[in-house]
Amino acid sequence: MRPLLIENARLLDPASGLDAPGALLIEEGRIASLSGAPAGEAERFDAGGACLAPGLIDLRAALGEPGHEHRETIASAAAAAAAGGITTLCALPDSEPPIDDPALVQFLARKGEATGSLTILPYAAATKGLKGAEITEYGLLREAGAIAFTDGSRAIASARCMRLALSYARAFGTFIVQHPEEPTLAAGGVATEGELATRMGLPGIPLAAEAIMVARDIALARLTGGHVHFSRLSTAAALELVRRAKAEGLAVTADTAPPYFDLNETAIGEYRTYAKLSPPLRPEEERRAVLAALADGTIDCVVSDHRPCDADDKRLPFVQAEPGGAGLATLLAVTLAQVHNGSLPLLHALALLTCRPAALLGLDAGRLAPGLPADLVLFDLERAWQVKAGQLPGKAQNSPFDGRALEGRVIATFKRGRRVFPP
């Protein structure tokens, strides 16, 4: 492969704070230099002044495969990821079958390799069959390539089981990702409990369901010394608990997803099932608390929380519709909306999508540094576009952002130095 020089770019490296015009040289699929011209002859790519940043690392996405290929295949997810500038993705284990066996972990990772554009880092189930009763083989699963352990969109309800999971995970240097929702309080609920749910006649989930689970698991992290990661935090009370746990020095980390800082619960008005998510969308004051926690570092990463659904999953009465939204293609642009409106500095926003998830996962990636794989995203910070369900890349079209006008569009995505988007 000939060296590739991406020139006339605005280089953005959140890890080092670099934000400067320049060129980036790729040799043998790796970043060779951020300054020097190539020794020999190189292919040249004119970035046209656009932003060049590390490829995004998505800490949380559900894939349709295995088990729900009618919703999405790994190939179609990879196409959507490439269009969204995502080069590494952590896949949830709540597929069919659940990923609770080393062979299944290897299967997913190999499937990712085969796409050529996306590294899939599989989560393994934290409990056998995702049943929340007995922990899985963390050691063997780690050896097979499991990045961490979670029961996906099911909370590990038993305090005893969660205690064992957090304790045992320490032996293998890994962590447990918790769905932050107390299941007996959340049972049957499809919207955040409050005036809107009452008016719409929808069974509600109280905001406290999140804080209760987070408080319990912080206490268990303190008890065990284990590392708990809360995924898709969306309430002020839970975020305050995480803020204090971090100040205390506990191994507690957290992420959130774009719907929770870009939308509020009014998006479900008129029973819009594309905005039916789990956890449900929140009132406006909670959305503001999520933004504050993104700005002050309480939240470590922004994840796509991609969950493919097809039309039959969504064209149902609200209670019966599947929860979840397609999130791969919109992850960057919806996050950049908070840069455009002044809530987050650009490098800070990008850090949440690149170097911070890399650090959390212990990956040598997510930075513009010589020697690292040349996983890169080139985007135009200002280019305007509109999200249109039906016209998104990939198979899953269930975007909660349908109709949203955005600024910031991916121009090209590179995986190990090779351009994978546009295809």
Next chain:
Amino acid sequence: MRRAGGRSRPGGFCSSLGPVSFSYPILPQGHLLGIEGLEAPQIQALLDLAESYALLNRQGKTQRDLLKGRTLINLFFEDSTRTRTSFELAGKRLGADVINMSVATSSVNKGETLLDTAATLNAMNTDILVVRHAQSGAPALLAQKVQAAVINAGDGTHEHPTQALLDALTIRRRKGDLRNLVVAICGDIAHSRVARSNIHCLNAMGAEVRLIAPPTLLPAEIGRLGVRIFQDMRRGLAGADVVMMLRLQRERMAGGLVPSAREFFRFYGLDREKLSYAKPDAIVMHPGPMNRGIEIDSAIADDPARSVIGEQVEMGVALRMAVLDVLARGLRRNA
């Protein structure tokens, strides 16, 4: 005129348009999916029209030409003899071809069926579709997919608009005007679409709405809908003009929301002693079917001096005739 531009003009008996004429569309959306969003003049106009139908019904006169050639389908995904029969009678009195489709068994009570059904109904050129469904929002979903005018006959815990309108009509006939009346709604508010529709309707018409229930049977933030909340039934009933009882389903006891039927009746069941706190001429209402001895004492339910439960049923037919009339006038396809 009670409000500027609000009340429709009683226009005598216009032969082709029914008993009352009006110069603007009362339900411009072409459906009746809920009370929320309706304004007082719209409600007033529907009640006026229903009033005239009530009179015609009592005189034994019919208007069989009004919906002649129109097809009305009662699509009931939940059992309801009362509401279905009421719509059936209303449709037949206006001359519609009425077809009842019951899909009330749980195995087919799935959303796929809902949209498949919508496609079928479109193919059959249905004019008016009356829908009852266990899921909130199901009639709204159907309204997006069918060409027919859709009437929500009760969806989940969302709304039951014709019930609230017939209740308002019954109250208006007994009390003259809804404005400033004190209406106490008692019982399982949390699971009641009737309560929600009545709150919207009574508030729009200027009544004072009180809710009386234990906290476990009140939905979150219900106070923001413009109601006063009471846990003590005697205090809540003090000075009430209207006492509206709701059905308590036995499953609620199983779900632990109330510990027992006897405890519920003791504190929230309507008996003579508790009713004595309301105004001496207070009327008692119930959307039916009643659980005698759980939310209401038979002695009150059957007391002609206090109970207007029978009149509610009578007004139900008249009110539904009015709704069918209004929606039929908006139908695009000529019969």
